[in-house]
Amino acid sequence: xxxxxxxxxxxxxxxxxxxxxxxxxxxxxxxxxxxxxxxxxxxxxxxxxxxxxxxxxxxxxxxxxxxxxxxxxxxxxxxxxxxxxxxxxxxxxxxxxxxxxxxxxxxxxxxxxxxxxxxxxxxxxxxxxxxxxxxxxxxxxxxxxxxxxxxxxxxxxxxxxxxxxxxxxxxxxxxxxxxxxxxxxxxxxxxxxxxxxxxxxxxxxxxxxxxxxxxxxxxxxxxxxxxxxxxxxxxxxxxxxxxxxxxxxxxxxxxxxxxxxxxxxxxxxxxxxxxxxxxxxxxxxxxxxxxxxxxxxxxxxxxxxxxxxxxxxxxxxxxxxxxxxxxxxxxxxxxxxxxxxxxxxxxxxxxxxxxxxxxxxxxxxxxxxxxxxxxxxxxxxxxxxxxxxxxxxxxxxxxxxxxxxxxxxxxxxxxxxxxxxxxxxxxxxxxxxxxxxxxxxxxxxxxxxxxxxxxxxxxxxxxxxxxxxxxxxxxxxxxxxxxxxxxxxxxxxxxxxxxxxxxxxxxxxxxxxxxxxxxxxxxxxxxxxxxxxxxxxxxxxxxxxxxxxxxxxxxxxxxxxxxxxxxxxxxxxxxx
Amino acid sequence: xxxxxxxxxxxxxxxxxxxxxxxxxxxxxxxxxxxxxxxxxxxxxxxxxxxxxxxxxxxxxxxxxxxxxxxxxxxxxxxxxxxxxxxxxxxxxxxxxxxxxxxxxxxxxxxxxxxxxxxxxxxxxxxxxx
Numbered sequence: 001x002x003x004x005x006x007x008x009x010x011x012x013x014x015x016x017x018x019x020x021x022x023x024x025x026x027x028x029x030x031x032x033x034x035x036x037x038x039x040x041x042x043x044x045x046x047x048x049x050x051x052x053x054x055x056x057x058x059x060x061x062x063x064x065x066x067x068x069x070x071x072x073x074x075x076x077x078x079x080x081x082x083x084x085x086x087x088x089x090x091x092x093x094x095x096x097x098x099x100x101x102x103x104x105x106x107x108x109x110x111x112x113x114x115x116x117x118x119x120x121x122x123x124x125x126x127x128x129x130x131x132x133x134x135x136x137x138x139x140x141x142x143x144x145x146x147x148x149x150x151x152x153x154x155x156x157x158x159x160x161x162x163x164x165x166x167x168x169x170x171x172x173x174x175x176x177x178x179x180x181x182x183x184x185x186x187x188x189x190x191x192x193x194x195x196x197x198x199x200x201x202x203x204x205x206x207x208x209x210x211x212x213x214x215x216x217x218x219x220x221x222x223x224x225x226x227x228x229x230x231x232x233x234x235x236x237x238x239x240x241x242x243x244x245x246x247x248x249x250x251x252x253x254x255x256x257x258x259x260x261x262x263x264x265x266x267x268x269x270x271x272x273x274x275x276x277x278x279x280x281x282x283x284x285x286x287x288x289x290x291x292x293x294x295x296x297x298x299x300x301x302x303x304x305x306x307x308x309x310x311x312x313x314x315x316x317x318x319x320x321x322x323x324x325x326x327x328x329x330x331x332x333x334x335x336x337x338x339x340x341x342x343x344x345x346x347x348x349x350x351x352x353x354x355x356x357x358x359x360x361x362x363x364x365x366x367x368x369x370x371x372x373x374x375x376x377x378x379x380x381x382x383x384x385x386x387x388x389x390x391x392x393x394x395x396x397x398x399x400x401x402x403x404x405x406x407x408x409x410x411x412x413x414x415x416x417x418x419x420x421x422x423x424x425x426x427x428x429x430x431x432x433x434x435x436x437x438x439x440x441x442x443x444x445x446x447x448x449x450x451x452x453x454x455x456x457x458x459x460x461x462x463x464x465x466x467x468x469x470x471x472x473x474x475x476x477x478x479x480x481x482x483x484x485x486x487x488x489x490x491x492x493x494x495x496x497x498x499x500x501x502x503x504x505x506x507x508x509x510x511x512x513x514x515x516x517x518x519x520x521x522x523x524x525x526x527x528x529x530x531x532x533x534x535x536x537x538x539x540x541x542x543x544x545x546x547x548x549x550x551x552x553x554x555x556x557x558x559x560x561x562x563x564x565x566x567x568x569x570x571x572x573x574x575x576x
Numbered sequence: 577x578x579x580x581x582x583x584x585x586x587x588x589x590x591x592x593x594x595x596x597x598x599x600x601x602x603x604x605x606x607x608x609x610x611x612x613x614x615x616x617x618x619x620x621x622x623x624x625x626x627x628x629x630x631x632x633x634x635x636x637x638x639x640x641x642x643x644x645x646x647x648x649x650x651x652x653x654x655x656x657x658x659x660x661x662x663x664x665x666x667x668x669x670x671x672x673x674x675x676x677x678x679x680x681x682x683x684x685x686x687x688x689x690x691x692x693x694x695x696x697x698x699x700x701x702x703x704x705x706x
Contacts, residue, residue, distance in 0.1 A: 354660065358632075361659030361679045362588060368680035369594035380601045405680055412660065 029323045059293040068253035093180040093195040101126040111137040120203035129192030165223040204230045219282045357408035371397040428453040434471040450489040461569045473539040481508025505561040511554040546570045579605035581624035585615040587633040612636025631658040646672040653693040
């Protein structure tokens with residue numbers, strides 16, 4: 001990880017060499033974007049996650065805790081209710097003799113008193129040791145019934161006291177039974193008698209109702225085998241079986257997130273009764289429980305997403321702008337560097353040319369004088385026999401020397417320091433002067449000269465002689481390029497506040513990209529045989545010296561356009 | 577009329593000999609020297625009207641010779657010859673040279689300039705033509 005980071009930052013500092021622009025800037029842009037996104041988005045993500053979990057925790061606590069308390073309280077109510085009634089039955093069983101309890105009238109009196117004190121008691125009955133109900137008071141006709149085969153009776157005989165699940169019994173109505181075996185020794189054959197009371201399960205439903213749950217929630221009591229003891233809104237009626245597996249045993253209120261038989265996400269809060277065979281359950285749809293949480297989460301998510309989008313946009317825009325600026329400044333620097341290289345190349349070539357020209361000029365001078373002497377001798381000697389032969393020969397030699405002289409002088413002209421003499425001049429005038437030299441050629445070759453000189457072109461401070469040479473060179477090239485009957489157009493214009501421009505356009509043969517690339521290099525020529533390859537490089541050197549620039553556009557077979565830009569005031573370079 | 581005396585100074589013997597002969601054919605009284613020192617001696621011995629002086633010579637170079645001649649004989653016209661371009665010539669003219677010619681020279685041009693030089697000297701010094 002560390003080495004990767006180091007490499008990453010390294011790549012920001014130093015761009016790899018292979019990465020030539022624009023690849024180089026793409027890599028740079030990508031790296032900066034990645035880095036900035038990492039730096040901004042990673043903390044944002046982390047904070048979002050942490051907040052998410054913290055909020056979720058808090059929300060859950062806030063919802064779950066009251067629910068747990070409620071469930072616990074309700075269980076307690078159930079337990080107290082049943083325990084009170086069981087101890088009442090137990091008290092009656094032990095405070096009365098068997099004879100008293102077996103007596104219908106006595107039992108009826110006791111039941112009436114009991115009903116007054118303890119709500120929810122439906123009836124009271126006394127069973128002799130053989131399991132037959134000998135006395136009974138209540139709304140059903142159950143006297144004389146034999147209960148030996150009923151579960152609750154067996155359990156009571158084993159345990160001494162017992163509270164049953166909800167069941168139907170002889171009356172065919174759901175109810176629960178609590179029964180106590182008389183265990184007082186002595187007093188005849190009373191051992192094995194059982195006093196039992198029936199509790200109305202409607203009381204249970206009232207307890208559930210008192211929980212005041214919202215309509216989409218449900219609460220109910222199950223026995224330990226999952227049979228409904230109170231009716232449920234969504235999962236079944238009394239004595240039906242709970243459709244879901246029972247939750248693990250817990251005497252403390254517990255919460256489970258489960259999916260119910262309808263596929264609905266619910267939050268199940270439950271608690272097992274400690275001394276009774278019941279489980280109290282409350283279900284709430286998760287969506288309802290978490291509604292406020294979801295709202296909060298959605299809002300947070302929207303803020304987060306908007307934030308991410310804004311970060312993305314800002315980073316992309318910003319990096320794009322910065323890298324573009326960088327690219328531009330690099331390009332400018334590179335261009336300046338290239339120009340400097342070009343200038344120094346020209347300078348060194350100039351020095352070389354001067355040396356070469358000088359070395360050639362001396363032997364050339366000797367050839368010139370020797371051949372001149374031969375010619376003189378032939379001319380000045382009155383009866384020189386080979387005169388007719390000698391004169392053309394020496395003439396040819398002298399002509400060749402003259403050609404060499406032209407070349408070496410141009411070379412030296414190229415190399416020499418220019419004596420720039422700046423004066424205020426009209427560029428239009430200079431152009432017209434130069435055209436004076438070329439008018440004859442234009443006439444002979446039927447070349448059309450189109451002049452479009454801006455009449456209000458500002459006068460500029462520059463060097464008349466140098467500019468004449470510049471335009472003469474370019475116009476010569478244009479004339480060389482066009483066929484007889486071709487066209488050369490000259491336009492002068494004000495390029496901007498500080499610059500004027502002259503365009504020289506021909507409809508000649510044009511140049512290839514290859515030629516254009518070398519056009520200003522010394523000794524580069526397309527005029528095989530008669531060009532020195534110096535004209536345009538001298539021209540370029542002069543224009544640069546005067547603080548201007550030359551631009552070329554050319555297309556093979558269509559023509560070439562030279563545009564010379566000159567500052568209104570020749571720069572400090574001039575006169576260097 | 578007295579022949580015009582011309583002193584040719586160049587370290588290249590082949591060049592001076594040929595040019596001297598050509599000038600002789602054209603009616604000049606020509607002397608040659610192949611170094612600066614020799615040239616100064618000859619000027620001292622017999623001052624010429626015109627000196628054709630090469631700028632670049634081993635030993636004493638053209639500019640030095642020019643200044644010495646101009647110091648001792650300001651009336652002598654010195655025409656510089658250079659193979660190196662006009663910059664040298666401009667310096668020479670500042671030092672008092674009459675003109676400067678690029679090598680290889682054209683004889684017609686040289687004749688013209690020499691004629692001009694002699695005209696000028698006659699105007700400057702009237703009555704010196706005996």
